[in-house]
Amino acid sequence: MAKYIPLFVEGLKVTIEISFVAVIIGVIIGLVIALFKLSGIKILSFIATLYIQIIRGTPVIVQLFIIFYATYPLFGFNIPPYIAAVITFGFNSGAYVAEIIRAGIQAVDYGQMEAGRSLGMTYGRVMRHIIIPQGIKNILPALGNEFIVLLKETSVVSIIGTADLVRQADIIRAATYSSFEPYIIIAIIYLILVLGLSSVMDKVERRLKKSDYR
Numbered sequence: 001m002a003k004y005i006p007l008f009v010e011g012l013k014v015t016i017e018i019s020f021v022a023v024i025i026g027v028i029i030g031l032v033i034a035l036f037k038l039s040g041i042k043i044l045s046f047i048a049t050l051y052i053q054i055i056r057g058t059p060v061i062v063q064l065f066i067i068f069y070a071t072y073p074l075f076g077f078n079i080p081p082y083i084a085a086v087i088t089f090g091f092n093s094g095a096y097v098a099e100i101i102r103a104g105i106q107a108v109d110y111g112q113m114e115a116g117r118s119l120g121m122t123y124g125r126v127m128r129h130i131i132i133p134q135g136i137k138n139i140l141p142a143l144g145n146e147f148i149v150l151l152k153e154t155s156v157v158s159i160i161g162t163a164d165l166v167r168q169a170d171i172i173r174a175a176t177y178s179s180f181e182p183y184i185i186i187a188i189i190y191l192i193l194v195l196g197l198s199s200v201m202d203k204v205e206r207r208l209k210k211s212d213y214r
Contacts, residue, residue: 001181004172011168012189014082018164019151021086026093026150027143033098035127038105048098055095061156064088068160085157085164093150100146104139105131137208144201148194155190165189 036048055063068084071077079087108131116126158167169182176182 001172001185004168004175004182007168007172008165008185008189011163011165011186014162015151015154015164016193018082018085018089018154018157018162019147022089022093022154023097023143023147023150025086025090026097026146029091029094030097030099030101033094034101034105037098037102052095052098055092060088060092060153061159063092064156064160067091081157081160081162084160085154085162089150089154089157093146096146097143100139100142101135104142105135107138108134140208141201141205144197144204148197148201151193151197152190 033048033051036044037052039045064084067088068079068081071079071084105127112130112134113126116130117123121129154164155166157164158170161167165186169186172182173179
């Protein structure tokens, strides 16, 4: 297996890239959708609810197939597997992050909003300068968990030919006629990644709790 280490490294790089970019896209989309849902404007709230229900109500692998295969009949060109994977998981993560952000914002004491408005600040300024910064602090642990979940879920992108860890294991299995070693190795890589990220999130959570007591 030693000679296949570069393939594992390449797969690891692609897996981390897809997860990282997707969670950034998810946070941006999630913030917009969460604000839509909390806005009190019916049409925006309806759009946000519809988006969350569609994304959460359909399997991610079906969303991946739709984005990968629908571009040619709709727009006349094929989308690269890597881009399809990033878009799919970005949009998918956006629905879950929206609910995380909404819960984090709603956890902020409503008195903060009233205090800001009593100082003459607009609703938008109170949200931007007071509520959202506190909400971000509330949601950081949940966002870390979302990244961990995303890291594992992206293993399905190999099905459309994206060169992630699972795809590289498939290539090695075909070359060596051995299924056990390559999949055990990528299982260990995933485990190390998840344990490492969990440890980082535990430290962040402890630090946030300490700051609450200052």
